[in-house]
Amino acid sequence: MIADPLKIFVTVVEHKNFSRAAEELYLSQPSVSLQIRNLENELGTKLINRSPKHLELTQSGEIFYGYAKNILLLYDKAKEEIDQLSNVVTGGLKVGASNTIGEYILPFVLTEFAAQFPNVGIETSISNTEEISQAIRANYLDLALVEGDVNPADFVIHPLIExxxxxxxxxxxxxxxxxxxxxxxxxxxxxxxxxxxxxxxxxxxxxxxxxxxxxxxxxxxxxxxxxxxxxxxxxxxxxxxxxxxxxxxxxxxxxxxxxxxxxxxRFFSLIKSKNHEQSKAMEVFTEQLLTHELLTSADK
The missing domain is CATH 3.40.190.10 (Periplasmic binding protein-like II)
Known part of the structure; x- marks a missing residue:
């Protein structure tokens, strides 16, 4: 797939670690390292300075990272539009949740969504509200479910349940x-x-x-x-x-x-970044979440 080397590079950068990137991508660490070296050889420049305990982007790496992110977004968008011709929802979805929601609500929502849209790849991240909010701001996550207050100036917020x-x-x-x-x-x-x-x-x-x-x-x-x-x-x-x-x-x-x-x-809320383009997978997940029986029928 044309996007694979770029996805590997972006994942390494965002995790700041080859081993964690390899684990997320279900690849071996040597395979990840080889892909990065191949990219550097192809571009004729070093992208990442790495040591056993440290990883940082070179100036060339900073430039390439920005373009790689955009290319991956465009690739996913093109694939989604092609899939829409046959009414198939595909692509990836990165969902975050604060701890209470992640442990007691999200698993049921994801199970139902995955059964209905099996062609959507789902990645989840569960942490506290502050860390999840920061990940949304940085566009590391597509959307998230959080408990408590978040700054309305930073997010599109959909209150879900009291x-x-x-x-x-x-x-x-x-x-x-x-x-x-x-x-x-x-x-x-x-x-x-x-x-x-x-x-x-x-x-x-x-x-x-x-x-x-x-x-x-x-x-x-x-x-x-x-x-x-x-x-x-x-x-x-x-x-x-x-x-x-x-x-x-x-x-x-x-x-x-x-x-x-x-x-x-307090309210549990669905939050999204104001500057993050919504994919078809995000759209249908949001629709399903807002009407999910677990949330709409809960006796709170």
């Missing part, structure tokens, strides 16, 4: 016996928090600040799954998405308690 944030505590915790807690109840507690950049962490920080809550001690844990297990084990209390503790609440492995005042909610 997510309720709930306070969970160990079953043996004194607060587990309090039907409705106030800010006074939450003073000097041990909190389990997500890492900075997480939408849930931003929500927790804002609530703690707005309610004037003094935190006795906090533990930072990098996934929602680990946070809820830490609560079950008795490490502390935490604010979490109701999506991630449904099974545990039904099994009575931990306790959800209400904080006095309005329900704590």
């Amino acid at each position: 997510d309720e944030i709930i306070l969970v505590v160990p079953n043996q915790h004194p607060l587990a016996r309090v039907p409705i807690v106030t800010a006074d109840h939450l003073q000097d507690q041990v909190w389990i928090l997500r890492e900075s950049g997480s939408g849930t962490r931003a929500f927790s920080d804002k609530l703690i600040k707005d309610r004037g809550i003094h935190v006795q001690k906090s533990y930072v844990i990098g996934s929602g799954q680990a946070v809820k297990q830490a609560v079950i084990a008795g490490l502390g209390i935490a604010l979490v998405s109701s999506w991630i503790v449904r099974k545990e609440l039904n099994a009575r492995e931990l306790t959800a308690i209400r904080i006095k005042g309005k329900r704590l909610t």
Whole structure:
């Protein structure tokens, strides 16, 4: 395929690593290295300066990278337009998701989409909201599903569903016996928090600040799954998405308690870059997502 050497080069540059690029492309590292050398020989210039621990583009490499990205986009667009003549949706789709959505919602959406459009190649990236948003800005991802707030000046945003944030505590915790807690109840507690950049962490920080809550001690844990297990084990209390503790609440492995005042909610949203051209695969994925039963019928 005419685009293969260019895709290999772009993947190496974006991963800044030959091994990770080879893994993503299902190639051996020697094959990737050979393709880069062939490109350099064909162009008569060095594109990448590399050492065992470092990789950076030469000036020629910077120029070639920009053109290679554009050529790949044009190649995909041409292929899609040709495929549309027979009403076949093809091409690639790079989907990102923040952790909660990536673990509890995206797999079901992708399974249905892949069954309906088997000719679309799908790559996923799951991280916290801040890192996924940065990847959209850089056009490393076509679209993403995130929790919490993002800057509307940077993205096209489609709100998907309201997510309720709930306070969970160990079953043996004194607060587990309090039907409705106030800010006074939450003073000097041990909190389990997500890492900075997480939408849930931003929500927790804002609530703690707005309610004037003094935190006795906090533990930072990098996934929602680990946070809820830490609560079950008795490490502390935490604010979490109701999506991630449904099974545990039904099994009575931990306790959800209400904080006095309005329900704590946020939105899960679909975001895209304002300057990223929409492919047919992006269009149909967006349509399917906005009407997916899991999101439209969820009792939130």
